[in-house]
Amino acid sequence: MPLAVIVILVLLGFALIWLIYSLFWGTPPTINLAVERMGLRLLGMDPELFSSLGLLDNTLLDFHSGNLTDASPAQMVRSQHLDREGLRLIRRFKPEKLSGQKWVTYHLMRWYYEQNLRGHRFDYHWVANPVFMGPYPVNQVFGVQVDLINFLSTIHTIKGRRSVRRYLQRLEEVRWKLEGLIQSLQSRAENGVIPPKFVLEKSLDQIKVLLEMPIKGSPLYTSLIERMQQSGRFSIRAQARWAGKAAQIIEHTVQPAYRMLAAELETQLEQVGEGDGVWRLPGGEEYYAFLLRNHTTTDLTADEIHELGIAEVARLMDEVRSVLVELGLPTDYPNAQLKELRVDSKYHYQGEKAGQEILEDYQAILDEINARMLEQFSFGPLDEIVVKRLPEYKELDSPIAYAEAPAMNGSRPGTMWINLRDPDNVYRWGMRTLAYHEGIPGHVYQMAQTQKIKGLPTFRRAFFFNAYSEGWALYAERLGWEMGLEDPVSNLGRLQALLWRAARLVVDTGIHAKRWSRQEAIDYMVAVTGLPEQDVISEVERYVVMPGQACAYYIGYLKLLALRQKVESTLGEAFSLQDFHDVIINNGGLPLTLLETVVNNYVDKVTGIRP
Numbered sequence: 001m002p003l004a005v006i007v008i009l010v011l012l013g014f015a016l017i018w019l020i021y022s023l024f025w026g027t028p029p030t031i032n033l034a035v036e037r038m039g040l041r042l043l044g045m046d047p048e049l050f051s052s053l054g055l056l057d058n059t060l061l062d063f064h065s066g067n068l069t070d071a072s073p074a075q076m077v078r079s080q081h082l083d084r085e086g087l088r089l090i091r092r093f094k095p096e097k098l099s100g101q102k103w104v105t106y107h108l109m110r111w112y113y114e115q116n117l118r119g120h121r122f123d124y125h126w127v128a129n130p131v132f133m134g135p136y137p138v139n140q141v142f143g144v145q146v147d148l149i150n151f152l153s154t155i156h157t158i159k160g161r162r163s164v165r166r167y168l169q170r171l172e173e174v175r176w177k178l179e180g181l182i183q184s185l186q187s188r189a190e191n192g193v194i195p196p197k198f199v200l201e202k203s204l205d206q207i208k209v210l211l212e213m214p215i216k217g218s219p220l221y222t223s224l225i226e227r228m229q230q231s232g233r234f235s236i237r238a239q240a241r242w243a244g245k246a247a248q249i250i251e252h253t254v255q256p257a258y259r260m261l262a263a264e265l266e267t268q269l270e271q272v273g274e275g276d277g278v279w280r281l282p283g284g285e286e287y288y289a290f291l292l293r294n295h296t297t298t299d300l301t302a303d304e305i306h307e308l309g310i311a312e313v314a315r316l317m318d319e320v321r322s323v324l325v326e327l328g329l330p331t332d333y334p335n336a337q338l339k340e341l342r343v344d345s346k347y348h349y350q351g352e353k354a355g356q357e358i359l360e361d362y363q364a365i366l367d368e369i370n371a372r373m374l375e376q377f378s379f380g381p382l383d384e385i386v387v388k389r390l391p392e393y394k395e396l397d398s399p400i401a402y403a404e405a406p407a408m409n410g411s412r413p414g415t416m417w418i419n420l421r422d423p424d425n426v427y428r429w430g431m432r433t434l435a436y437h438e439g440i441p442g443h444v445y446q447m448a449q450t451q452k453i454k455g456l457p458t459f460r461r462a463f464f465f466n467a468y469s470e471g472w473a474l475y476a477e478r479l480g481w482e483m484g485l486e487d488p489v490s491n492l493g494r495l496q497a498l499l500w501r502a503a504r505l506v507v508d509t510g511i512h513a514k515r516w517s518r519q520e521a522i523d524y525m526v527a528v529t530g531l532p533e534q535d536v537i538s539e540v541e542r543y544v545v546m547p548g549q550a551c552a553y554y555i556g557y558l559k560l561l562a563l564r565q566k567v568e569s570t571l572g573e574a575f576s577l578q579d580f581h582d583v584i585i586n587n588g589g590l591p592l593t594l595l596e597t598v599v600n601n602y603v604d605k606v607t608g609i610r611p
Helices: 003-024 031-044 047-053 073-091 100-119 144-155 161-190 197-212 219-231 236-269 284-296 302-326 334-343 354-370 428-438 443-451 458-462 466-482 488-512 518-529 533-545 549-574 577-585 592-607
Strands: 385-389 401-404 414-418
Touching (some): 031 073, 073 161, 100 458, 144 219, 197 236, 197 533, 219 236, 284 302, 284 549, 334 488, 401 428, 401 443, 428 443, 428 488, 443 466, 518 533, 533 549
Antiparallel strands (some): 401 414
């Protein structure tokens, strides 16, 4: 072999060694590689998140899909160490030497790590995902006890024997995970952090439903059979064999673990104190300020948000009155009129097939607006979005609908989950707004497009900030109206939804900063919005266990509207709605302050101020 070739191979070898060292131990050569390194570290300690992203499951690099994520106090310690390491790594880069998306990445990651470290000051802070964080790992909305079942029955993919073996491994790990969860609950209780009584009672009810199911009726059993059938890779005999093994694990490992968890919740029920807000927790006032900053990505105080909510509720009431005049309806009591429209039978579904008709109509609404996406988005329509019924065991205390992002590898489409606990209570004039919010051009559309952005670290394509994502979803509701897809009655649905979100500003801060009781919050929201009391109860109880999160929606919405109005007024005839939407989506989820800087830079570039 010629000497020159040998020298080149040796140099390439050293270069590869240097790159591997830099990527995993030293300072990576680019900030994108630094973020990828920390993202891999995060996924390494959170195998459930890894599977949820759908990146490497069932590939040669799949070393995680047989494991669950630790729920013990040790996990939060590891998370704190990771955040400190991430901040140190990001600080090694000089922002003045970065440009474009690399500059954005620097400021985004610095904000992210610094904010996370603020949260670690509170021993009881629990982070399940960017949406759910708070003091209570077990709760009636997104508690570990129900999310674990949902993850195993819908997220874990089944493609062949190896994936089934890993599914069974995960079932075996349920005991370990719930034992760690119990440790977390006990450590919180020792520090005076126990959920309100209704949270424990409703979480216990969910566990009892799961335990009372026959093993062969458990979603852990039935979903395995369904997924094996869908894969087309298992004979009837093989399906029976694997399902039999799953049944054994459910009976001897999963159910006993859930009984242990139920016993711990029963114990904590005897120790429950008074009050519903986080003000009652050690350092609760400071903790709520942290959560508000985390969810709204602003420095607005609880008092400022509360007053903003009151003002916006009054303004929106005037808009509702204007639409009522257009419809020839009384305007003296707008909320009462909204309530009357809700109970009008002509807007409701009836009969045994009501649930299926609701799902089909939601799908039709999404298909209709999807076909028109090129009018406002350069991305065009989504390849696929599906509407599914929420599993029955989650219906009672879950929101009326929520979105699930598509898998990043394309193995799972974006999904809009619909809660059909009471089909008779679904009214047609509110469906378009909800479909636009959760589906297209809301959450599913935005998440799907963000995943496709070229040149961004995986973290930025997968992560989101509440004020950005929920603000976008409210803005998406408005886009449907602007496109002429809503008649006046459906526009009332949009305005009622906005009233609901503005009222959240008042209620969330009322509960956690002004010491409102659960019932005071329910009474206020029913009076203002005209929503059914059962829906309001579920909403208010969600705000109790997810402090600050409900404030993100309207704060983000107002910021997006303000940015659009600013860009339109500055650019005049040069304004392009498609381009504006490209700027908002093509940067991924951002804190609102950073998003404003990005939009300002875009305006400067268009006007020639910035090259």
